[in-house]
Amino acid sequence: MSTRYPWTVERLDLNSNELLPDDWQRLNQRCCGAHPLLSADFFTALLRHFPGEDVYLAALHDRELPIAMALLTPLTAMRWALYHPSQAPLGPILLDSSQVDPDRALADLLDTLPGQTLQLDLTQLDPTFFPVAFDSNRVERIHYVTTMAVSPEGSFETYLSNRPRKLRSNLRRYRRRLEEAGMQIELKCLTDPQAVAETVDEHGRLESSGWKGEIGTAMRPDNSQGRFYRDLMKDHAYEGKGWVYCLNVDGSIAATWLVIRGGGMISMLKTAYDESLAKYSVGRVLLVETLEELFKIDGVQSIEFYTNANADQLEWATDSRSIEHLNFYRHQAVQRSRAAARRANQVFRQIQAVWKRKP
Structure with a gap:
């Protein structure tokens, strides 16, 4: 029998003095070494200045231990995404993969969200700090940008x-x-x-x-x-x-x-x-x-740029890596149809480019 992970999902009161619980920073410290762009302070400042209409805090605990947290917002009745103003280089999700299976946890999060959610968009994930490569037949990985760092x-x-x-x-x-x-x-x-x-x-x-x-x-x-x-x-x-x-x-x-x-x-x-x-x-x-x-x-230990690095900028780097989007689907069939549509669109664009080059 598979383990079910009991998420809580609560709408944030954006007028509250404290928007994010202490557990957010505890989890950031444990999983991401107190990453400055995933910190409670960083996202609290974003929420103050770019509040959005509906922002929810999803949290998963094992007894008193926080093991996953995310800031989410509904896009449609069947699709949710990370709360993600353009000023945030990374999406606000933390997950301790040593304590929880990412595939099962995200599936249970879909079940917990209000309504009949079919798709969850996880945007701008750094594979160093989020397990983007977990085994799943319901996830679509999309390259976003190549970022750079200096050691x-x-x-x-x-x-x-x-x-x-x-x-x-x-x-x-x-x-x-x-x-x-x-x-x-x-x-x-x-x-x-x-x-x-x-x-x-x-x-x-x-x-x-x-x-x-x-x-x-x-x-x-x-x-x-x-x-x-x-x-x-x-x-x-x-x-x-x-x-x-x-x-x-x-x-x-x-x-x-x-x-x-x-x-x-x-x-x-x-x-x-x-x-x-x-x-x-x-x-x-x-x-x-x-x-x-x-x-x-x-x-x-690291000087991070979190940018869409071009060839000239990469000359400064000692490290580069892909920042990725993950689309997580309730059903494998949805993932397959979306992936097929995306491939068809890419082929169509390639054909268009060829025809434009013809005299």
């Missing part, structure tokens, strides 16, 4: 010497270009909470003045995205886990990196630069300066 093992000089020759040559060229223009550069690391908050606002102004401002996706001091990052970074700075690196050129901020830490991981959360200085590659100059500083911090 600070050893010295920064060794890391840099192992980068491709072209990258190292370009970094020297960027420096020389700034020197020839007579520009004075200075790296600053801001850790004071108020200074961090003010620099996040400046980061937003840099974004707004560039291409993100043109297409309407930039964070600004006066929009929800800007307020979210301001509060998140300021709160992390109070705990000594959030800081901002700035590259000043002739006394003015030219580029910024927003950085947070959890456990042995540093998350390179967000970057911006003054696009009027693009020919000087100030963003890349800041990145190499920032990495050199991060290599000096004790206890850091």
Whole structure:
């Protein structure tokens, strides 16, 4: 007889002072080493600034021990998904696969959700921290992006010497270009909470003045995205886990990196630069300066970027891996039909591309 896992699913009161229970962070600590982008603090800040209409907390315990938790929202009467604002690099689900079988647990979660749920969408999962490869005939795995990381093992000089020759040559060229223009550069690391908050606002102004401002996706001091990052970074700075690196050129901020830490991981959360200085590659100059500083911090095991890394960006990486979506279905037949439809759509697109190339 198969084991049934008794989930609880409760709608969150988004006006509550405490949105997530302590068990969320206990589980994150145990399963993910206190991952900063899966932390209770990170998702509480998201819920405050991007509350959504209906968000539910699903929780699975073995007596008092939390073994799985997720934030969910209904898409239709028969389809649910992770609560997932675009500001979240990873989907909010934690599961201790040493304590629970993922296939059985997710099947029982479908049974527990209100209504007759046929599909559960689990978005942007890092296989290092969620068991995406579990054995199941009801799951569909979809590649989302290739992300990158840097391991600070050893010295920064060794890391840099192992980068491709072209990258190292370009970094020297960027420096020389700034020197020839007579520009004075200075790296600053801001850790004071108020200074961090003010620099996040400046980061937003840099974004707004560039291409993100043109297409309407930039964070600004006066929009929800800007307020979210301001509060998140300021709160992390109070705990000594959030800081901002700035590259000043002739006394003015030219580029910024927003950085947070959890456990042995540093998350390179967000970057911006003054696009009027693009020919000087100030963003890349800041990145190499920032990495050199991060290599000096004790206890850091990984520097994670959680980005859709292109070939140029991967030259900086010591590790890369696929971030994946999982679609979990109540019935195998649904999984097969969806997978067949997806393959047919891919073939159709390939045929279209061939015909477009014909004279």
